[in-house]
Amino acid sequence: ASVYADAGWYVRAFQVASVLEVLHAAFRLTKSPVSAALMQWVGRTHVLMAVTHAIPELQSTPAAGVLFMAWALTEVIRYPTYALSLSCPRWLNWLRYTIFIPLYPIGALSEMKLMYDGIPTMRANQMYSITLPNALNFGFDYTTFVTMLLVAYPFLFYSLYAYMFIQRKKKLALIQTRKED
């Protein structure tokens, strides 16, 4: 049995449901920028649904297990801070804005590993691809797309990671000044 076999259904259900975080940002119920929320959700859902769920051989790999662990650890801290909101204890807030520092790169690397390992299967089955000729003169080679995505991933990761550090500086300073009041 693998982590994916045991927890896969729940992770898929809740990951897809977490599109709500993007909608909450879009309707200004939360203050997060929509672009950051969207990039995060699309990235994770793509790796989970389009790649890992679609390619069974990937599901029992260490990368899949590590990814689930990284996501789980992050969320198990993040959601309680939302629930507790202003009553959130200082140590929990600190944890939320610090634990991403190792977990984010671990998660990103696991995502990249899964995509990379999936490429041979994607290519063999021409997954999600549209071929020419057609009336709309549109072609889409998913394998090429994933390859280019892997090249872009470090840059996309960097921008989200940098944003998290900026948030960390803001939020941890805020708690400090509130404590001093």
Place this chain on the structure above:
Amino acid sequence: KAPGTMKLKILSRSGRELVSGGLEVKDGATTDDLKAAFAAKKPKYPPSRQRFTLPVPEGADKKVRGVALDAGKSLSKDYGLQTGSKVCFKDLGPQVPYAVVFLAEYAGPLACYLPFYFLRKEIYGDTMGLSGADAPMLLVQTLAMLFHSGHYLKRILETLFVHHFSHATMPIANLFKNCTYYWCFAAIMSYFINHPQYTPVGHSQMVAGFAISALMQLGNLHSHVYQSSLRADGSKTYKEPKGGLFRYVTCANYTCEIYNWVGFNIATQSVWGWVFALCGSAQMVAWANAKHRRLKKLFPGFSRAFKILPPFY
């Protein structure tokens, strides 16, 4: 302090004094003189990188911007500044001339589009191993190449000989952003249009599409020449565009540009061509809204039948 001069307090947005003791300028100095004086004290900030505003009133919302000191205006007469007055400085970051950005972003599409047409056999056949790469080009593919290239050649010539830009420079990040946008779209559109397995539309549709495109490109050129004429006196201020199509549309130049690409895509029919037209249109609609707002503020009573896209908007 010397007679006939005033000492201004130069502050950052957070209130920090940037020039200790203040910056001395002549009483009759303009914004440009202020920028020159500041650049002399701080060579890291050439005038194109400087923006000065009057301080924001106490307790105002963080998003409120101070009144900007515009080029050519007198500091004392137009903004009431005197010794001890405060001005806020903002660093606009490294700048690059508008013309440089335009020339780079328009020359790129020529380099990105043409190889797929002229080196079709080498790219699709030899490199990618597709069949039919040495078949003769279809008429629509040749015309598409001519229209696409002609369009960007026109833009380059307009940049060199027609446009009078409001601002001399823009932030350097725009150079990379804009070039990526134009160059990538040119390449991807060209890849599919010149592909050996490209499916052309019917002859009448092709002719209609290119006819619209040609007409609109002429309209766009006409609009640009008219807009240029508003600044024939060398000024950089905004004049109300009233002639030609501008009588009915605030941004007639954008109208023609959008419909030019609509025509091109009717003739060539590719998803990426339409995506390019949509992205450009979305950006132009945002610009048209801003332009319309600005003209309404500058010329009270300004109104037009359409902002950018007759007969819709």
